[in-house]
Amino acid sequence: MHIGLIGLGKMGFNMRERLRAKGIEVTGFDRSPERTDVPDLEALVASLPSPRIIWVMVPAGEITHAVIEDLSQLLSEDDLVIDGGNSRFTDDQIHATLLAQKGIRFLDCGVSGGVWGLENGYGLMAGGSDEDIELALPIFDALRPEGDRAESFVHVGDVGAGHYAKMVHNGIEYGLMQSYAEGYELLEAKDIVKDVHGTFAAWQKGTVVRSWLLDLVVKALEEDPRLATIAGYVEDSGEGRWTVEEAIANSIPAPAITAALFARFNSRQEDSPSMKMVAALRNQFGGHAVKPAQPKPE
Amino acid sequence: MHIGLIGLGKMGFNMRERLRAKGIEVTGFDRSPERTDVPDLEALVASLPSPRIIWVMVPAGEITHAVIEDLSQLLSEDDLVIDGGNSRFTDDQIHATLLAQKGIRFLDCGVSGGVWGLENGYGLMAGGSDEDIELALPIFDALRPEGDRAESFVHVGDVGAGHYAKMVHNGIEYGLMQSYAEGYELLEAKDIVKDVHGTFAAWQKGTVVRSWLLDLVVKALEEDPRLATIAGYVEDSGEGRWTVEEAIANSIPAPAITAALFARFNSRQEDSPSMKMVAALRNQFGGHAVKPAQPKPE
Amino acid sequence: MHIGLIGLGKMGFNMRERLRAKGIEVTGFDRSPERTDVPDLEALVASLPSPRIIWVMVPAGEITHAVIEDLSQLLSEDDLVIDGGNSRFTDDQIHATLLAQKGIRFLDCGVSGGVWGLENGYGLMAGGSDEDIELALPIFDALRPEGDRAESFVHVGDVGAGHYAKMVHNGIEYGLMQSYAEGYELLEAKDIVKDVHGTFAAWQKGTVVRSWLLDLVVKALEEDPRLATIAGYVEDSGEGRWTVEEAIANSIPAPAITAALFARFNSRQEDSPSMKMVAALRNQFGGHAVKPAQPKPE
Amino acid sequence: MHIGLIGLGKMGFNMRERLRAKGIEVTGFDRSPERTDVPDLEALVASLPSPRIIWVMVPAGEITHAVIEDLSQLLSEDDLVIDGGNSRFTDDQIHATLLAQKGIRFLDCGVSGGVWGLENGYGLMAGGSDEDIELALPIFDALRPEGDRAESFVHVGDVGAGHYAKMVHNGIEYGLMQSYAEGYELLEAKDIVKDVHGTFAAWQKGTVVRSWLLDLVVKALEEDPRLATIAGYVEDSGEGRWTVEEAIANSIPAPAITAALFARFNSRQEDSPSMKMVAALRNQFGGHAVKPAQPKPE
Numbered sequence A, B, C, D: 001m002h003i004g005l006i007g008l009g010k011m012g013f014n015m016r017e018r019l020r021a022k023g024i025e026v027t028g029f030d031r032s033p034e035r036t037d038v039p040d041l042e043a044l045v046a047s048l049p050s051p052r053i054i055w056v057m058v059p060a061g062e063i064t065h066a067v068i069e070d071l072s073q074l075l076s077e078d079d080l081v082i083d084g085g086n087s088r089f090t091d092d093q094i095h096a097t098l099l100a101q102k103g104i105r106f107l108d109c110g111v112s113g114g115v116w117g118l119e120n121g122y123g124l125m126a127g128g129s130d131e132d133i134e135l136a137l138p139i140f141d142a143l144r145p146e147g148d149r150a151e152s153f154v155h156v157g158d159v160g161a162g163h164y165a166k167m168v169h170n171g172i173e174y175g176l177m178q179s180y181a182e183g184y185e186l187l188e189a190k191d192i193v194k195d196v197h198g199t200f201a202a203w204q205k206g207t208v209v210r211s212w213l214l215d216l217v218v219k220a221l222e223e224d225p226r227l228a229t230i231a232g233y234v235e236d237s238g239e240g241r242w243t244v245e246e247a248i249a250n251s252i253p254a255p256a257i258t259a260a261l262f263a264r265f266n267s268r269q270e271d272s273p274s275m276k277m278v279a280a281l282r283n284q285f286g287g288h289a290v291k292p293a294q295p296k297p298e
Helices: A010-021 A041-047 A062-074 A089-100 A114-120 A130-143 A161-189 A196-202 A212-223 A239-249 A255-267 A273-286 B010-021 B041-047 B062-074 B089-100 B114-120 B130-143 B161-188 B196-202 B212-223 B239-249 B255-267 B273-286 C010-021 C041-047 C062-074 C089-100 C114-120 C130-143 C161-189 C196-202 C212-223 C239-249 C255-267 C273-286 D010-021 D041-047 D062-074 D089-100 D114-120 D130-143 D161-189 D196-202 D212-223 D239-249 D255-267 D273-286
Strands: A002-006 A025-029 A053-056 A080-083 A105-112 A123-127 A153-157 B002-006 B025-029 B053-056 B080-083 B105-112 B123-127 B153-157 C002-006 C025-029 C053-056 C080-083 C105-112 C123-127 C153-157 D002-006 D025-029 D053-056 D080-083 D105-112 D123-127 D153-157
Touching: A002 A010, A002 A041, A010 A025, A010 A114, A010 A130, A025 A041, A041 A062, A053 A062, A053 A130, A062 A080, A062 A089, A080 A089, A080 A130, A089 A105, A089 A161, A105 A114, A105 A130, A105 A161, A114 B273, A123 A130, A123 A161, A123 D196, A130 A153, A153 A161, A153 D196, A161 A196, A161 A212, A161 A239, A161 A255, A161 B273, A161 D161, A161 D239, A161 D255, A196 A212, A196 D123, A196 D153, A212 B273, A239 A255, A239 C239, A239 D161, A255 B273, A255 C255, A255 D161, A255 D255, A273 B114, A273 B161, A273 B212, A273 B255, B002 B010, B002 B041, B010 B025, B010 B114, B010 B130, B025 B041, B041 B062, B053 B062, B053 B130, B062 B080, B062 B089, B080 B089, B080 B130, B089 B105, B089 B161, B105 B114, B105 B130, B105 B161, B123 B130, B123 B161, B123 C196, B130 B153, B153 B161, B153 C196, B161 B196, B161 B212, B161 B239, B161 B255, B161 C161, B161 C239, B161 C255, B196 B212, B196 C123, B196 C153, B239 B255, B239 C161, B239 D239, B255 C161, B255 C255, B255 D255, C002 C010, C002 C041, C010 C025, C010 C114, C010 C130, C025 C041, C041 C062, C053 C062, C053 C130, C062 C080, C062 C089, C080 C089, C080 C130, C089 C105, C089 C161, C105 C114, C105 C130, C105 C161, C114 D273, C123 C130, C123 C161, C130 C153, C153 C161, C161 C196, C161 C212, C161 C239, C161 C255, C161 D273, C196 C212, C212 D273, C239 C255, C255 D273, C273 D114, C273 D161, C273 D212, C273 D255, D002 D010, D002 D041, D010 D025, D010 D114, D010 D130, D025 D041, D041 D062, D053 D062, D053 D130, D062 D080, D062 D089, D080 D089, D080 D130, D089 D105, D089 D161, D105 D114, D105 D130, D105 D161, D123 D130, D123 D161, D130 D153, D153 D161, D161 D196, D161 D212, D161 D239, D161 D255, D196 D212, D239 D255
Parallel strands: A002 A025, A002 A053, A053 A080, A080 A105, A123 A153, B002 B025, B002 B053, B053 B080, B080 B105, B123 B153, C002 C025, C002 C053, C053 C080, C080 C105, C123 C153, D002 D025, D002 D053, D053 D080, D080 D105, D123 D153
Antiparallel strands: A105 A123, B105 B123, C105 C123, D105 D123
């Protein structure tokens, strides 16, 4: 099997390596001349046997949209595009429809595993038709960990379902990380706890909270036992937001995942307008002193 | 009527003034020589007619406890102590029992109104026996706003019930302030909103959200339209915490009040250990860059 | 002044009455033959002097959109449409653009006050051009409470800003109601509190939490002291959701308002799928008994 | 080594089995005649070599306290009591002091692993002196999974620290379960997701959210794919509450863990007083219909 792979960033680069190691021929395209195998999309398309299979692994939103648009011009009937990025599931039907106008097929596939996926294999959640899934199965099998397919790959449903599942996966991930993080803060704050790293380490086997993320907590604390070099500043990249928006759209209470999202927003605020107002109000009614705002450095 | 008043801080000082203006004779005691009417508790007790009535208006916890302890030594059978501070309701029974050993009577009374109470009158929530309430009624009537007594005074129940009601009152207050504050931040963040102060101002009459706290929001924004001088740093003084603890003790979900409490905790953290951990984890699994911690100024 | 008013439901009906009482001539149209003044939109338009002013007061979303679409066909250059319903602020620019194609002018105006607005007057938040606001000012002045205009009317900004402010107003309203409600549950649960209604009543004057909503709490408890006739089932109508979505879109933590929204979602679930899963997990790891699901009545 | 074990319930029974399988002689005592090895505590104490080691595995609170009290009467200097139950960490110092009056030694040890611990081994978190830990090490080694001790056992700190760590462990557990549960509800609600069980199954290898709890989610859905037999009703047993109380005591925001706790409270309410009040308020100001309360079945 010989496929194309567009996007050779942190995820795509590793995936090309894993696919090749598993015997899939991969022609990769990236804007970076050092990473790309071909000079442009035209060359990529020209290099592939028919029906062509192209895995798209670029940032969600406008960039993915532009790539799909380009592919709709370059590909032919019965070719298959797989969007493996973190697209919002609502984009998938738009992309599928665009491609279908030329008879080009489409799958969406959520990919989890981060930088460890190269070695461990990736967890995969796909959406699309049975027929298209069948065609791409050798790729999925190469990307996922060895062993029982059902433990690392799922055909979730029709187009969009794969990214929906990935979105929920990431929402859960937000909640899990926040839970460990709150526990960390509670251990860290208590002086009777003499060994925070050791406590997390001892949870790795036997306890109810053991997990891969827990192993990473232990690893992080091994490298920097009090996280002294890391600021409490956390980005978010879309899927946590979409998860909460879906919760709202479906009238589902999702307080833990939402708490995790809001904690990230909080972490990026230098000074909170809300809390300025609460301080102002306490001053107004109770005469409670306010802390003066720090002048911004010029 | 002639009563004693212990504690002439922000609240007690104003209350002495209001009581006197309403025709109650007040002998005040405070550690500050400039504010006190008598040199010590002994002199305060000696100045009062029997049965003596003493209103205690000092910080909750150890200080209140020490004052009650002293009074239990100095007062006589049938004297009445009223704890008008923000004591935890669970302290009231302890204080009542201590005083009852000498036949001294006890009422607890939550007082709301802040620095505006001098002019507007205070809202009052009392706990204790009918007989003791009856004795103290002229004081309550002097402190509360004029008009219908039921709109500013309540005999909530037996000893402790007054402070329980005050605790809930303050818990609600946390939630109300947080709600307005979140709304403020949403208005402030949106560039199509050209007049944040004007928007709050226009809510004062006619809308569903009109309230005294809203009037104070307007006042705060009049003084400093973007709250530029005030840091988003908010203290908390016990009752919010106790409210959440009572919610837990009674298996009651109280998510809005708890959110308000946690927002205050957040506001006082320079860097969040939890968020350090989330940043560390994202770096571990996804290779996402972390923001380096700022070196502390020496 | 003579204006048209489309939609004579709970809000519109009262507004027609208030406008007429204040000397504004109103021709109302409603699908209900008992309420309408004219048989159809054509007749409404024909009845009005030029430039026509039509206030639209129908449910947000599709119905408002259909009415605006119809008006764009029926009205003429320089006529003015005011959307006073609870439209999402993002709809306003769409409607303004649609009408502008015919030279028809557009204002959006959030209206608060509920069924009490007839008597008390309404709080109003408008978006649009200075010129259009100027034209509509007599209507705003008739609808709002008497007294200082700045306390009940605001020109928030350009088109959309009025509904944005109304959305935030309602988000705050969610948080305020939830806060009082949590406090109610805490008072209700505690047996030392002998008079829950009396406690809320006593907060009406003097306390920090006094508000119009508090007055309504008192009224509700007067009518039904333990709310025995009312199920804990609460609808939501869009603006709470949009407020949280805006919080997310602007990276603003809004935990109290979100808690209020999720509490409503919770209130409408007969059985929670999330909690089924938590129960299932506790059973899996700890052997903790689960409560069997109730068979649905046939 | 020969030790005593008090309490042969779900946890203790399995622990006796595992200890014996690992070559530790165990005399167990339980109130149930079918499970116990000896008729009473006196017989248990008499059966053990000096210094005696007794592991207490009974419900936290009064029962643990009574057992420790009894042991303080029956044991001798240099004997060792290990509290392996889920005691609140604040009880440990009380118990240690009580026993120390007789020269009896004390360790607290949090135990995690549930019903699977018999087979998998338990995760252990201990508090106490180095010397006492040393003495009990063969027991810890028998209970924990084989392999690197640091991955399943930690000496957290002095007396109380073991249970503190266990409390935090369980707090985290609440957050993790809630996160998976919210994700479950989001998948379950979406009709484009055709295979909820398969989706969770596919997360077991390779994804960021893989964990032991996830494996149990998969197992639960295997047994009952829509959890149709299980009510969304979840108990809580103390440690979640204590975790939130510790968060409050240390001014730490813990919104995800608290959300998980409140979700359990919610799950046990047939009708929510808070939501009755919100419904009542919406009716008061907006005339919105309320849902009548269901009459209780007689």
